[in-house]
Amino acid sequence: MADVFDQIEWNVQKIFDGEPVCVHVGNAMECELKRHPSYPKFHTEAVRAGVQPASSSRLWESLIAMGRLSDLDGDCTWRLVILDCIIPSLRSVSARVSRDFRVDCEEIRSDMVATALEAWKDTATGVAPRNVRDRMVKAAFDAAFRQGKATSSERPMDDIEALSWQEPTAQDCKPRASSIIDVDDIRDADVAEQIRGERAGAMLQRWGCFDAVHSFHDEIRSGHRSGSAGQAVKTSRSRSLISNPNLYYYSSDLYPRHIGLSEAAGVMGIAESAAHRLIRTGQFPLPVARVGRSYKVSVRALMHFKDIPDAIIHVDDVENGALHARDAVP
Template sequence: MADIFDRIEWNVREIFGEAPVCVHVGDVNECDIKRHPTYAKFRAEAISAGVRSAPSSRLWESMIAMGRLCDLDGDDTWRLVILDCIVPCFRSLSARISRDFRVDREEMRSAMVATALDVWAGTAMGVPPRHVRDRMVKAAFEMAFRYGNAASSEYSMEDAEIFIQPEMYTQGSELRASSIIDINSIRDAGVAEQIRGERLGALLQRLGCFDAVREFHDGLRAGCRSGSVSQAVRASKLSRSQISNPNLYYYASDLYPSFIGLREAADVMEISDSAAHRLIRAGQFPFPVARVGRSYKVSVKALMHFKDIPDVIVHVDDIENGALHASGGVR
């Protein structure tokens, strides 16, 4: 009978299949490193690196960073990967304790996973990525021995079961721009959506970067770009008769690159490059970063979240109308 260890492994195999896996930025097409292994090879290397010395492994440092980045998007993919690369060292121990102490092996394994997840949540801030894997393993081992010594104790699988289920993620809905209209007070969702888009379009026009936005829109209309348009359509759940095409929704973050360099991110955060590196080494950087070779890349979505900039859903019509108004009607 399959237990939670098996279900974690099956879920990850279903996600990645035989496709190449990128642990640096999550997308092999955006990564500066061009050779990527399949998940089976990646997993074998990660397990070996974890057993040898996870604190000194760049691979595990990148895995932890990717897990934190996915957390910001409400995506459990890389948490599953981290667990899948940890649980092999749980199997033999849990089997031995189950046999020696005559306790239910499936319940104990569920308790070990739940404990590892608790450690994951508790180390989100203030703990350097290089130490997270070993803390998860140590806590799970201690849980297994406590479970064996107190066989009558009951542990719930609820946390672990919830972890396997898809998580819901709600996007922010407020655009921080000066206006006499408070969008939160608007009851008509379509009107609020339109105002958000027009404000962002006007802002982009004033910043002098609307030519690039127009190029992005042309690509959407021609079907050459997709971004997260389909996700935005599903998330908006709006039906407005005045828009040109309901498939031309997108997230504001689609206008920006997925990742930028640490120096550029530090400028946005108004700190020095050296200060950013010190915070990363101390495990105190306010959000996770991706390790690519000897350098770091910062997720733009994570940076937007840190700066409290909502990743709003917009439509090309609203963006262009707002830009047209800001330009005085000159296209």
């Protein structure tokens, strides 16, 4: 079934119907330039120009100007063209939000288009034409994530799942007790804590990195934590079936302090090129550190941005989960 993205694309193609596109005066027959691209070629150029630095995108400045002029004439043609040229940037984000939050993709895309149009109206004055496209895309991204968080009937992924999510393979599709239990629905806090830790340990074991985690646990037990880990986490809970109440830590201690911009962009659901553009325009929503020619993003800041809880887990629970996962391997 066609959604709003498809409808916009079809309407624009129907409008031009193979005719040359002129972004200078709107009508190729009246333009002094004699060579004009067909709409598919123009669309490709506009999409490519959209991910370039805003200050160098002359095509988009002309496109925005045509959109404003057509608005004055009560014509929505160029507004539709602008939407059609940003839709490729919105498709992947809408699909990711729909998947991660289990929300209908068509509803998300409709909301993204409506919000992008609101941004178009809000930027009619006081905003340079070269910045309008980025404002529309960012507003659409924000709308998608807001709707996903507000309307999702399922819990979001746990912390370690969200940052390291992978498509399940056939071997990983066997039902596991901890994977079908919603921790948020468990009233006993101790049981929820245990399941959360065991789930993390099981995933670490399946990914083949539990040996490093085991060494990390040895440092906790010896009182000599190093690397990204801080001081031992204190908790008011008094579970009876744990070896030591002082062996808790934050799940973020298992991650590096910083990750590359490419990985961070993947978690955020945007292209790396879009992340670079947002950094250049000062609109990237997270603090970044410049390391040579690359950027690093704080993992904890990324978790906060994605509303990923930095859960407190116990070494016993994590190790038990890893042990169960290892024993389950045929």
